[in-house]
Amino acid sequence: MNFTTTALFLLSTLLISTSTTTKALNPCETDSSDLSVIPFFGKCSPFDPPKPESWAKTVMDIAANDPQRLKYLSTLLTQKLTSVPIASGQQVLNIATYVVRAKVGTPGQLLFMVLDTSNDAAWLPCSGCVGCSSPTTFAPNVSSSYQALDCSMPLCAQSRGLSCPTTGTAICAFNQSYGGDSSFSATLAQDSLTLGNSVIQNFAFGCINTVSGGSVPPQGLLGLGRGSMSLMSQSGSLYSGIFSYCLPSYKSYYFSGSLKLGPSGQPKNIRTTPLLRNPRRPSLYYVNLTGVSVGRVNVPIDPALLSFNTDTGAGTIIDSGTVITRFMQPAYYAIRDEFRKQVNSTFSTRGAFDTCFEATNEAVAPAITFHFEGLDMKLPLENSLIHSSAGSLACLSMSAMSNSNQLNVIATLQQQNHRILFDVVNSRLGIAREVCN
Numbered sequence: 001m002n003f004t005t006t007a008l009f010l011l012s013t014l015l016i017s018t019s020t021t022t023k024a025l026n027p028c029e030t031d032s033s034d035l036s037v038i039p040f041f042g043k044c045s046p047f048d049p050p051k052p053e054s055w056a057k058t059v060m061d062i063a064a065n066d067p068q069r070l071k072y073l074s075t076l077l078t079q080k081l082t083s084v085p086i087a088s089g090q091q092v093l094n095i096a097t098y099v100v101r102a103k104v105g106t107p108g109q110l111l112f113m114v115l116d117t118s119n120d121a122a123w124l125p126c127s128g129c130v131g132c133s134s135p136t137t138f139a140p141n142v143s144s145s146y147q148a149l150d151c152s153m154p155l156c157a158q159s160r161g162l163s164c165p166t167t168g169t170a171i172c173a174f175n176q177s178y179g180g181d182s183s184f185s186a187t188l189a190q191d192s193l194t195l196g197n198s199v200i201q202n203f204a205f206g207c208i209n210t211v212s213g214g215s216v217p218p219q220g221l222l223g224l225g226r227g228s229m230s231l232m233s234q235s236g237s238l239y240s241g242i243f244s245y246c247l248p249s250y251k252s253y254y255f256s257g258s259l260k261l262g263p264s265g266q267p268k269n270i271r272t273t274p275l276l277r278n279p280r281r282p283s284l285y286y287v288n289l290t291g292v293s294v295g296r297v298n299v300p301i302d303p304a305l306l307s308f309n310t311d312t313g314a315g316t317i318i319d320s321g322t323v324i325t326r327f328m329q330p331a332y333y334a335i336r337d338e339f340r341k342q343v344n345s346t347f348s349t350r351g352a353f354d355t356c357f358e359a360t361n362e363a364v365a366p367a368i369t370f371h372f373e374g375l376d377m378k379l380p381l382e383n384s385l386i387h388s389s390a391g392s393l394a395c396l397s398m399s400a401m402s403n404s405n406q407l408n409v410i411a412t413l414q415q416q417n418h419r420i421l422f423d424v425v426n427s428r429l430g431i432a433r434e435v436c437n
Helices: 003-021 052-063 066-076 154-158 329-343 359-364
Strands: 035-039 098-104 109-116 122-130 173-178 182-195 198-212 221-223 242-246 257-261 272-276 289-294 315-318 325-327 348-350 353-358 368-372 375-379 385-387 393-396 398-400 407-410 418-423 428-433
Touching: 109 122, 122 182, 272 418, 289 329, 325 329, 329 353, 329 359, 329 398, 348 393, 353 359, 359 393, 375 428
Parallel strands: 109 221, 122 198, 315 407, 325 398
Antiparallel strands: 035 098, 035 257, 098 109, 098 182, 122 221, 173 182, 182 198, 242 257, 242 418, 272 428, 289 368, 325 407, 348 353, 353 393, 368 375, 385 393, 418 428
């Protein structure tokens, strides 16, 4: 046997050995220490995904629902200071852009819950639910750790929309309007919540039994806000008030990002900016956006359009439920006009996007940078442009708020492929580029 023959024999033996001992990679799984963050319409989602070639249309379609989400965020700003464990007392709409795997009960029952950084509530559909859109529901009767809370419990006294008698005892129940066309009724309950490798005992949530309308996320919601009944607050010292996520691109049809809970495994060297607290709505994650650059031009924006104001609720928030970043109208128009000036093309409107141009001019499109106190977030083109399904048009993937809204929202399309770190205890937010897909 000559040298070449021997080498080929050894190589083929190695390949056969490797193929028989290597486990096939599941693109829908991440390391067990992380929680998968899954696009609602992605291949790894249990919900009905679109065809991969239509992802751009999917983004445009779900971005069309942003105004309802923004209306919800705006109503939060008019709330008085209060702690609401389950129901906020006003219409709520959370667009399902990303979901996480969670197990509820003993033994754990798998549910895919919407990830929402601007909500403290946790609720999920329970067995026997009338009007729920998903066949997958939580079955309290098979969980040995489930407990429905009665009206005498302090948690029930904090909730809104509750239905409790003035005398005697009864199960704590409430009714909640949801979005423009939906409402639900639920029972306040406690059970174990398993996220990755950790378990939170006696986690409070709403067990939904009746739904009217089609806006309620099918398998529930997991609130990551800053309020007293959020996941961070209920988990106590387990996560030390620290979590981060990395959102995969909508283009990543198969792959999911990750949600890291607790200080372990978080990036060591990450630039941070202060988290600001609005006493009128402590759940929202406000940051100090000081400016926006388009290419090398620092766009002239009236500081009042960016400044944090606890009286009016104005300022900038980081949100996981809005699809495209929105600015107050004068600020957005200044950014858009500078972008148009540098691209120097003919522009058209497609849905929520008013700055669409021939994709052949994409090479001259300038980078957009968000300037926060203490750090800059320079967006790759994939985070600032979206293409039409046919690929012939590229659109600036940002938009303007309505006239009455005094809020700027840094949304998921701009956050994709970044590690966003929330240190709630120390009131800081970190941002670092990371390939999440």
